[in-house]
Amino acid sequence: MKKVLFEKDGRIGRITLNRPDVMNAIDDDLPQELSEAVAKADADRDIHVMILSGNGPAFCAGYDLTYYAEGNGKNEITQKMPWDPMQDYAFMWQNTQHFMSLWRAMKPVICKVHGFAVAGGSDIALCADVTIMGDTAKIGYMPARVWGCPTTAMWVYRLGAEKAKRMLLTGDKIDGREAAAMGLVLKSVPDDTLDAEVEAMAERMATVPINQLTMQKMVINQAVEASGMESTQRLATIFDGITRHSPEGLNFKHRSENVGWKQAVRERDGGTYDWTEDRPINPKG
Incomplete structure (x- = not known):
């Protein structure tokens, strides 16, 4: 089964994440299939704009931790020590480039977020040119608390320093x-009008000639890229590997093995566990 679907619909290329049973969680195949779908839409001279969405109850719930924890992938999210940082970097950098295919595509990409766009799923959503959310949808990078650093670094480019710090120094989810x-x-709309809002935006862009769309996007992207985006992303990708192999990261993995991923994630996101000391936090001190 294809994990990313592509459909040509007149001047619109529809790209759909297609692992609905796991809320479109990221495995070894999904990032590459995503960039292949983007390339297909970009090469089609009839397509003016792309819409990126997710099948099922959510846009994307991030990396499929169960998939990697059970050893189903070719890559290890956490290696046995001593770890090979270049092996980790090569894997995560490749995925980052697949996500960035949305940003680098000549044609505009509108991302439609329903349900969740969290952790690695937020990386994907924020690489699009325009992102529209449903009012009750949630976005955030919870692994910033323990076990992750967003490799695309799009939080800072969309928010600026202070607001990006507000999100990544807390790991909060927001609606x-x-x-x-x-x-x-760009905007948030009532959940029941999300589809119509995205379609209206795509149809409006689709009336513009492709060369005009391409030139405007290139100029805007260049202004951002000139600030050192690639260097920032390389550093973030290195740090992402370090977070998973630091003492705190290894303690998180061990804890998840002992009590299960869901419990460990609840403790991480609820701030009820001291990952440095590897013990529950005593609320009295």
């Missing part, structure tokens, strides 16, 4: 309304 209010996404 579509708050994401739009802080400028992380």
